[in-house]
Amino acid sequence: MWRLPRVLRVPAVAFGFLGAWLGILLPGLAGAAEVVVYSARHYGQEAAFEAFTKKTGIQVKVFNGNTGELFERLKSEDERTPADVLLTVDAGNLWNAARAGLLAKIDSPQLEANVPGHLRDPENRWVGLTVRARTIMYNTAKVKPSELSSYEALGDPKWQGRLCLRTSSYIYNQSLLATMIKRHGESRTEEIARGWVANKPTLINSDTKILEAIAAGQCDVGLTNHYYLARLVSKNPSFPVAPFWANQQTTGTHVNVSGAGVTAHAKNRANAIKFLEYLSSPEAQQLFADLSFEYPANPQAAVNPLVARWGKFKRDDINVAAAGELQAAAVKLADRVGYK
Amino acid sequence: MTNGPRSARVRTVPGAGALPATVVPSAWTLGAAAIAALVAVPLLSVVASLARPAVDVWVHLWRTQLLELSLNTLVLLVGVGLGTAVLGTALAWLVVGYEFPGRSVFEGGLMLPLAVPAYVIGFAFLGLFDYAGPVQTALRAWLGDGARVPELRSAGGVILLMTLVFYPYVYLLARVAFVEQGAGTLETARSLGRSRLAAFREVTLPLARPAIVAGASLAMMEALADFGTVATFGYRTFTEAIYRVWYGMFDRAAATQLASLLLLFALGLLALERALRGRARFEQSHRRGPGITREQLRGHRAAAATLGCALVLTLAFALPVGQLLVWAAEAAGPFFVPSRFAGVLRNTVVIATTGAAVCAVFALVLAYARRLHPAPGVRVATQFAAMGYALPGSLIAVGILLPTAWADHHLVDALERLLGRPVGLVLTGSILGLVFAYVVRFLAVAFQTLDAGLGRIPSSLDDAARSLGAGVAGVLARVHVPLLRRGLLTALVLVFVDTMKEMPATLLLRPFGFTTLAVEVWERTSESLWAEAAVPALAIVLAGLVPVSLAIRWSGRAGR
CATH class of the missing domain: 3.40.190.10 (Periplasmic binding protein-like II)
Structure with a gap:
């Protein structure tokens, strides 16, 4: 077997290591239109994100983390955060992010039409997407x-x-x-x-x-x-x-929700709102429901058949922000x- | 150096002034002080949080559970400390001192559990031994509905699990200590009429005590900082309570204050460690001459040795890895995209290598500064710097994030004034910040390993080398580093593997789009998708096997 001459081995390893480093450091080419999502939800949404990009041409860039930690990162990045959207599970977490001023008010008739009132923030800083x-x-x-x-x-x-x-x-x-x-x-x-x-x-x-x-x-x-x-x-x-x-x-x-809001310092605010509007549309809601077995927040989307078998039921319609x-x-x- | 001492010298050195003060170069002390200060920033932020106490949270905890939490934490610490010390030392002595079927395989093999993250062993164990798992189901099928195994969700279960996960720290350090002692000490004691066991107890073991204590205190600090395992097992420790306050009451400030109690525990551990090492300092030359002759075990003793090693390896390695393989076969398909996977693997290896190298260099500077100038100030600084290991990873991560972001905003303000256009954050969520986090977390691992190793090198060698005209750095490079080869290697491997498994700090501080194997595991386990997490978890194990087996090869077999 051919072996690298001894004198070359150390430089070869060093160069290989440097090359790997450069591969990490060189940033990917910046996409044109994008929306940056900090997400504490890591399952069953990929299809909806891809469909959004296909439909609008807007790239979805996701950074996954735990809610508590994402919250701290968002807060410490302050007005320089790259995040446009915070996506997380449980209304309690959404309420906490809104309280800390991390989320901005969204004015969207479409969101209001798509999602029932008790699944949204009373002040419209976040919206429930799945139930x-x-x-x-x-x-x-x-x-x-x-x-x-x-x-x-x-x-x-x-x-x-x-x-x-x-x-x-x-x-x-x-x-x-x-x-x-x-x-x-x-x-x-x-x-x-x-x-x-x-x-x-x-x-x-x-x-x-x-x-x-x-x-x-x-x-x-x-x-x-x-x-x-x-x-x-x-x-x-x-x-x-x-x-x-x-x-x-x-x-x-x-019932509780997973949901999202637009960050207070979003660079791509318009894209972010468009993104949330799409996620609450019957089409995206269907993808959510099919993949994750959750109930769609939008009543126009159909419940996954496996879950639908369990029948309709009366939900506690207290506003989830109470959580x-x-x-x-x-x-x-x-x-x-x-x-x- | 050809006439170095043949046997160990046990010398008592007074607390300070082992070397004449004239050889103290301020550069080393300054370097050590700079490193200690850097590493101390997040720890100090924990202490500083006490300035504005969250009285209601403290009062509430005091009234409801502080006592229980303290007791649980203490029980865990004592259990894991004793468990790892006994198991690690016994196994190390078995493979160094005795010959039995399979010994040479076990000698390296017993390091393998290092490559398996604690959370992986945890969920694999619950999967196997839970009421609904295959073991209990089979038992009920044979013996009827009443058949049970002892509940794993208990103090005993958590201690057993952590002992299995963390014993390799003690095993690695103790084995190196035994091997480096060589045969001289043991044979001398035997020639004085001691039985082999008595000689081990009276000579070999005390000489290895600093290494054993260092390994056990690493294990205890890991246990103190652990959240994943105690949460999985529903065992309530301080760390569990910290997260409860942070995530449940949305009160990170109060959670950080609670973490200062962990620092108290860590201080207690360090004091205990010093007390156990005693005032004596054990110095010993690099082994020369023959290694310890292994006594041939026969009959039932040989069988017991083989079975014992096999049992430990089965529980700590074969079972969890087997469970992972089963899961991987179930659910590998859609999650395995080779091109993406290669990038994730590259990220993991590069960042872990960097973390290991930086930690080893920093730890060497700290340990050497302490050797040159064993003044109380240097000692306290180095000890404090090593305490990041005892704090929960996510809190350390926030402790790093906040000052980094603060400095970053100021830096970027200046940059923007200079350039006249907006610039994104530079340090926050950068590779640099991530490496910093690993140093804060794992400096202790490298430091404990090197400090224990350096302590075995007699200071007479320093004196001799310096009298021959070598500078302080020259002594380090030409005398200590070659003698410390095994220790350095151990430190590098331990930090590499720890960095690769590290989850909370990586998650929070990584650059956008930067994913490692541990992050891949977490993305699935956080959604209870255990089977889907098996492929990246196996990749961590495999990537960890490479340095572990290299360490086995390079560190040389005992007695050869």
Whole structure:
């Protein structure tokens, strides 16, 4: 085998390394029209982004990150941020970004027509794009739907040792508690959470794992977002777990959104608004729904057939921004009752 | 140098003044001070956050869970510290001191778990051993519904997992220490009538103590900073509470203040480390003459040694990698685009190499400055500089982001006045900022490794070389660096692998469009798409195997 002469080896390695460095440092050629997205949502949107570029010629450049960290980056970049759009999950996060002044008001009749009011910021700084229901999931072999009714009733002693909950450190259950505080007040919500804790729930830090635990019989009921079940059922149609739409007799099932806003210092503001308008259009909403199993925010788009099988249900139509306002209170409440 | 001491010399050196003050060159001290100051910026920002205390958050935590969090954190630290020290030392001594079937394979193989990120082992373990996982399902099928394995979501489970992930730190450092001791010390003790085990306990082990303690404290700092594993396992530590306040209460300022408590823990660890190393300084020449002769194990003892090593490797490497392979086969297809993948791999390797090199150079300057001038000021500065390892990655990242962005805005203001046109930010989200973050995070790894190695080189060698006319830098280049070869290599490999696995700082501080393998893993696991994360996770393991196996080859086998 031919080998590089000894004297050349070190320079060869050095040049190779430098070359790789240059490959990283040399920036790509700047595209003409673009919209820059800071995204804390990393699944099921690629098709809609590509369709937008195809339709408008505007390139979508995405920077992925965790919400908390993206927030800090956006804030520290201030008026020099490259970001035009902030895309994230959970209304609490959107509320927090708006509160910190990171998002600018959007004036768009089209967005207002596409997305119902309770899924938008009251001051139009962000808009919900997909809807996720957080509801009761049960093992179809062990639980009859007639035994179930509401989030509150999961505190009934009959669920002792049969309940799986997500740890309270994740935002989904924090938002659920926050909207409950808005609906019922703090002391009633505390009572409900105490009921859950008294049932010694198995705490699991993943919705998917909760569903697998219910299927395997580790617990009989749990609370998760609906699309995690849809993903599992799409892989295994006989997956023995079904959703029960909680609180149909009262306030309706808790829903939350993933959504987006235009940043306060967007360089491509017009493109950004065009982008959000497109994402809320029936066409893009259909792509979202097909890929992610979420409910479209725009009622004109059809629900994914797999999810549609679970039927229509009454949603809690409290403005989702409440989740943000009361989230810190919800975390403290969880700490007080020992919901870990 | 041909007549260097043959056996170890155990010398007690008073706290300061090992070398005459006249040879102290201010350049080294200044260099060390500059590095320490640079690295200290994000740490100081954590301390400075206490100036405006978030009283309500502190009161709330005090009333509800501060005690529980402290206890949980302490239990984790003690467990991981003891676990890694015992397992790492035992394995290192086994492969250096004994001969048994498969030994030469295990000697290198036991380093392999280093290449597997903790979060990967974590989710692979839960996937396998959860109630719904294949192991428990099979158990229930055989033994009926009551069959269980001990709950992994517990203190014991987290400690076991972290011990399996972090023992290689101790193993690597202890093995190098044993190999460098050579046969002399052990044989001397044996000629004085000690049994092999007693000689190990009374001579070999104490000589290797600084290396073992350094490795275990690295493991404990990792445990302190860890968020991914404790969150996955639902085990509530300080770090978990910090994120709860940050993400849940939207209060990063309060979260940063809580992190100052972690610094207290880290200080406690460092004090403990000093106490364990004792006042004695163990110096020893580079090994010469024969290496330790390995005793042949036979019968059930040989079988136990082989099975023990195999069990550790199975749990810490084969099982998680096997799980990844299964997942990769399930879901590789749509996520694997070769051209894109090549770019991501290049980014990962280049940035990790750079991070490792910068950390090693900085750590060498710090450790050498401390050797030249072991004054309390230098010691405190170097210790503080190494504390970034004990803080959660994302908080360090924000601690870097804020001052960088502040400086950046001022810089760009000036540039814009000069050029008369708008300029984008230069430092924020640049490769430079990213490398800086890695230095803050991982300087401790390189420093602990080199400091432990440098401590084994007798200062008489410095004196001898200098009396022959070598300058301070000359001594370093011609005496220490060659003797430190193994230590330097270990430091480079450890930081390289750590950098490659690093997630939170990379995510936040990377330039636009710059993606690494760890980012690819995170983009999928953050959406619970474990199977889809398997391909980039396997790539991290594979890319980590290259330097780890090079280190195995270059560092030489024990006793050869």
